[in-house]
Amino acid sequence: MNTENPRSLMFLRRASTLFLLATLVVMLHAPTAAAQTYGYSYLRMQIAGNSISNVFDDAKYTGWLQLDIAEARLYLPRAARAGEANSQVTPKPATTTYTRWKSLPVLLKSGHAGRGQLRILAGDNGGLDPLFEAQKHKAAIPEAQIDLYEFETNQFLGSVQVKSIRILKVENAAAMACPAYLITMSFQSISKQQ
Numbered sequence: 001m002n003t004e005n006p007r008s009l010m011f012l013r014r015a016s017t018l019f020l021l022a023t024l025v026v027m028l029h030a031p032t033a034a035a036q037t038y039g040y041s042y043l044r045m046q047i048a049g050n051s052i053s054n055v056f057d058d059a060k061y062t063g064w065l066q067l068d069i070a071e072a073r074l075y076l077p078r079a080a081r082a083g084e085a086n087s088q089v090t091p092k093p094a095t096t097t098y099t100r101w102k103s104l105p106v107l108l109k110s111g112h113a114g115r116g117q118l119r120i121l122a123g124d125n126g127g128l129d130p131l132f133e134a135q136k137h138k139a140a141i142p143e144a145q146i147d148l149y150e151f152e153t154n155q156f157l158g159s160v161q162v163k164s165i166r167i168l169k170v171e172n173a174a175a176m177a178c179p180a181y182l183i184t185m186s187f188q189s190i191s192k193q194q
Contacts, residue, residue: 006151029145040151041070042121043103045144045165047130048123065127067120068180070146072190074116105148105157113191117184118162124179131183133190135167145193 043065045052056066076097098116122128134141144165148157166186173180 015120033036040149040154041067041120042147043067043070043122043144044146045131045141047134047139047141051109051127051129052131053127054123055127064147065122067122067146069119069121070148071101071119072104072107072116073098073101073119074107074112074114104160105150106159107190108148108160108192113189115186115188116190117168118190119182119184120166121173121180121182124181126182128156131167132170135170140164141165157194160190161193162187162190 042058042061043052044063045065049065052065053063054065060065064165101119102110104118105131133139142163142165144162146160146162148160149155150157164187167184169182169184171184173182173183
């Protein structure tokens, strides 16, 4: 193949982009040691009075953000960290330790709650602008609601309340066919609503 031809170069770029997309999807959906359930989720969050949203087919969730991936990990208290059986040990420099990333439905089924981090993948059609501003200004977001659905069966798994949120990182998922972002945020509490 002639790589000096501009069309050949464009083809190679497109092929590498598709490869990266496929790799990202496989990595994000790859099961860990235990089988995990991934479901579509819908996030309702207002930032300075503006809702973040994207385009999708479910009219019930107009004004919400459809998430392709929703994972969470919880803060691991110092006494529960590996290798620290005695909590009377001289304190080490402050570091934050978390559990491994798990799909949000799996985390909720486990019954664990508390502070931690949330990582989501969402497409963007211009409705994420308030999110970028919140990250830029390190703004605190009081709360958000996530409705979880089973990916395969579209079964409703429940609603989740997330409180005291800060946007930590917004990464462009360049390998996606349309504009999409991998968003990592911290929270002070997450719990399933009754």
